[in-house]
Amino acid sequence: MPYDPSAFPAFAVTVDLVVLTVRRHSLCALAVRRGEPPFKGRWALPGGFVRADEDLAAAAARELAEETGLLAQDPTLPVPPNAAHLEQLATYGDPKRDPRMRVVSVAHLALAPDLPAPRAGGDAHSVRWAPVESLLDQDGAFGRDSDLAAPLAFDHARILADGVERARSKIEYSSLATAFCPQEFTVGELRRVYEAVWGVALDPRNFHRKVTGTPGFLVPTGGTTTRQGGRPAQLFRAGGATLLNPPMLRPEV
Amino acid sequence: MPYDPSAFPAFAVTVDLVVLTVRRHSLCALAVRRGEPPFKGRWALPGGFVRADEDLAAAAARELAEETGLLAQDPTLPVPPNAAHLEQLATYGDPKRDPRMRVVSVAHLALAPDLPAPRAGGDAHSVRWAPVESLLDQDGAFGRDSDLAAPLAFDHARILADGVERARSKIEYSSLATAFCPQEFTVGELRRVYEAVWGVALDPRNFHRKVTGTPGFLVPTGGTTTRQGGRPAQLFRAGGATLLNPPMLRPEV
DNA sequence: GATCATAGTCGTCTGCCTGACGATAATCAG
DNA sequence: CTGATTATCGTCAGGCAGACGACTATGATC
Numbered sequence: 001m002p003y004d005p006s007a008f009p010a011f012a013v014t015v016d017l018v019v020l021t022v023r024r025h026s027l028c029a030l031a032v033r034r035g036e037p038p039f040k041g042r043w044a045l046p047g048g049f050v051r052a053d054e055d056l057a058a059a060a061a062r063e064l065a066e067e068t069g070l071l072a073q074d075p076t077l078p079v080p081p082n083a084a085h086l087e088q089l090a091t092y093g094d095p096k097r098d099p100r101m102r103v104v105s106v107a108h109l110a111l112a113p114d115l116p117a118p119r120a121g122g123d124a125h126s127v128r129w130a131p132v133e134s135l136l137d138q139d140g141a142f143g144r145d146s147d148l149a150a151p152l153a154f155d156h157a158r159i160l161a162d163g164v165e166r167a168r169s170k171i172e173y174s175s176l177a178t179a180f181c182p183q184e185f186t187v188g189e190l191r192r193v194y195e196a197v198w199g200v201a202l203d204p205r206n207f208h209r210k211v212t213g214t215p216g217f218l219v220p221t222g223g224t225t226t227r228q229g230g231r232p233a234q235l236f237r238a239g240g241a242t243l244l245n246p247p248m249l250r251p252e253v
Numbered sequence: 254m255p256y257d258p259s260a261f262p263a264f265a266v267t268v269d270l271v272v273l274t275v276r277r278h279s280l281c282a283l284a285v286r287r288g289e290p291p292f293k294g295r296w297a298l299p300g301g302f303v304r305a306d307e308d309l310a311a312a313a314a315r316e317l318a319e320e321t322g323l324l325a326q327d328p329t330l331p332v333p334p335n336a337a338h339l340e341q342l343a344t345y346g347d348p349k350r351d352p353r354m355r356v357v358s359v360a361h362l363a364l365a366p367d368l369p370a371p372r373a374g375g376d377a378h379s380v381r382w383a384p385v386e387s388l389l390d391q392d393g394a395f396g397r398d399s400d401l402a403a404p405l406a407f408d409h410a411r412i413l414a415d416g417v418e419r420a421r422s423k424i425e426y427s428s429l430a431t432a433f434c435p436q437e438f439t440v441g442e443l444r445r446v447y448e449a450v451w452g453v454a455l456d457p458r459n460f461h462r463k464v465t466g467t468p469g470f471l472v473p474t475g476g477t478t479t480r481q482g483g484r485p486a487q488l489f490r491a492g493g494a495t496l497l498n499p500p501m502l503r504p505e506v
Numbered sequence: 507g508a509t510c511a512t513a514g515t516c517g518t519c520t521g522c523c524t525g526a527c528g529a530t531a532a533t534c535a536g
Numbered sequence: 537c538t539g540a541t542t543a544t545c546g547t548c549a550g551g552c553a554g555a556c557g558a559c560t561a562t563g564a565t566c
Contacts, residue, residue, distance in 0.1 A: 009305035011265070090341055091359050093266070094309075106346065187544090188542070205545080208544065213523095226534080229535095230540085232542090245505075246524095249499065457515090466552095481512085483512040484562050485562065487515090
């Protein structure tokens with residue numbers, strides 16, 4: 001294990017972000033259009049270089065804020081209205097993943113509520129929310145006329161797929177699905193998050209029983225809302241519980 | 254997102270290994286003694302630089318083979334007798350984690366059966382299996398006379414703790430516990446793996462019912478053994494199933 | 507060889523949780 | 537007022553897990 005500082009290969013280190021949200025009953029990811037080669041004009045995940053004196057999580061939080069205006073959640077602070085969950089996903093370092101040089105990318109996963117306003121910064125033509133199926137669909141089933149038909153740049157399709165799978169499995173045994181909801185939400189809204197992330201339909205009655213019967217998962221705020229139509233629904237906030245036991249298993253195929 | 258190859262900070266990238274095994278009913282990790290500063294003489298996780306044209310997984314497999322003679326499992330090949338499970342764990346990149354320079358370490362988790370022979374290569378004084386509790390015990394409860402009393406070098410205690418937690422949670426919902434067993438093993442041996450990893454006692458009858466009743470988890474080889482004493486036990490191999498559904502939840506506290 | 511300790515294997519019972527689904531409640535659109 | 541929509545409560549059967557009794561097959565000990 002030689003440790004001569006001049007005797008190691010130099011790498012570039014980046015962070016790439018899988019930013020997920022639920023809009024219109026569909027799981028969407030943030031994509032940016034590349035303005036330079038390689039893959040110029042293609043869609044890619046947001047990301048950028050880690051600075052020389054910057055922690056990986058800090059770099060991911062900075063990129064997230066630059067692209068979306070969202071703040072990474074700090075457990076020691078009260079939750080601001082534009083907080084997103086941020087966690088490290090995995091690291092991708094295939095020597096050929098970037099044709100120009102050796103780049104190791106530490107991918108992060110961010111889960112955000114549906115943003116009412118377009119993102120701060122960046123122009124609307126080069127950054128957008130897109131349903132994950134269309135981003136992952138390499139065969140162009142979403143139509144040749146769509147500029148989303150081309151696969152994502154670099155190995156970003158793989159990174160996105162890994163991030164989606166992480167989100168899908170993690171909401172099974174944690175309360176992470178609330179990260180997709182605004183601060184106050186109804187049981188039905190939370191159920192639609194599960195349905196969008198898993199791509200299945202859930203029984204509203206059993207779901208209601210499960211989430212309201214799990215101690216610490218939801219705390220009622222006392223208010224009600226009819227924003228979904230129909231009978232007014234109770235509003236809840238996320239409770240302190242982070243681990244669901246027993247988990248809510250997604251339905252079999 | 255500027256991409257000028259000369260305009261990015263240079264990082265060193267290493268892989269560190271959390272190699273776990275079960276010996277004498279106790280979860281143990283591989284530790285190496287550092288021969289040079291910083292942290293000279295302290296115990297650390299095995300690891301080393303990623304080579305200029307080497308994939309991260311390949312670097313981890315190489316280090317694993319160098320330290321233990323174990324081969325990383327390749328799903329496309331028949332399982333050799335000295336195969337170990339290897340997966341990426343997480344990446345650690347605090348700017349101050351190495352006092353000499355900026356080093357980003359991609360930690361990997363390896364699960365291996367108890368090795369009957371000492372490791373090939375390396376001398377016995379600088380590499381050893383140690384119970385994870387003693388490695389993680391920073392307060393020296395294992396005695397000042399033990400050279401294990403000092404905490405692990407760098408942020409390796411944190412990495413080890415993350416690896417142990419990954420292993421603990423992953424054997425809940427996967428068949429990964431078989432990676433700690435030899436190719437053929439009994440239900441009782443598998444149960445002792447769970448008990449060692451979780452640090453709890455499990456009911457032998459319920460455990461037997463669960464693992465033999467889960468399709469694809471275990472396949473009987475037809476043989477029996479009495480190496481544990483008592484009534485001869487059936488021998489099994491790991492089946493094709495990798496996901497346990499429903500999972501085997503570890504008992505509450 | 508009888509006895510004992512040890513480990514493995516098969517059953518039983520009870521309670522909890524889930525999936526399926528009926529029924530009722532409270533709103534809005536016509 | 538009627539119907540559509542969503543929320544919420546209840547019921548029931550099946551599956552699974554925890555607790556634990558019973559029996560089996562070996563080696564060790566007397």
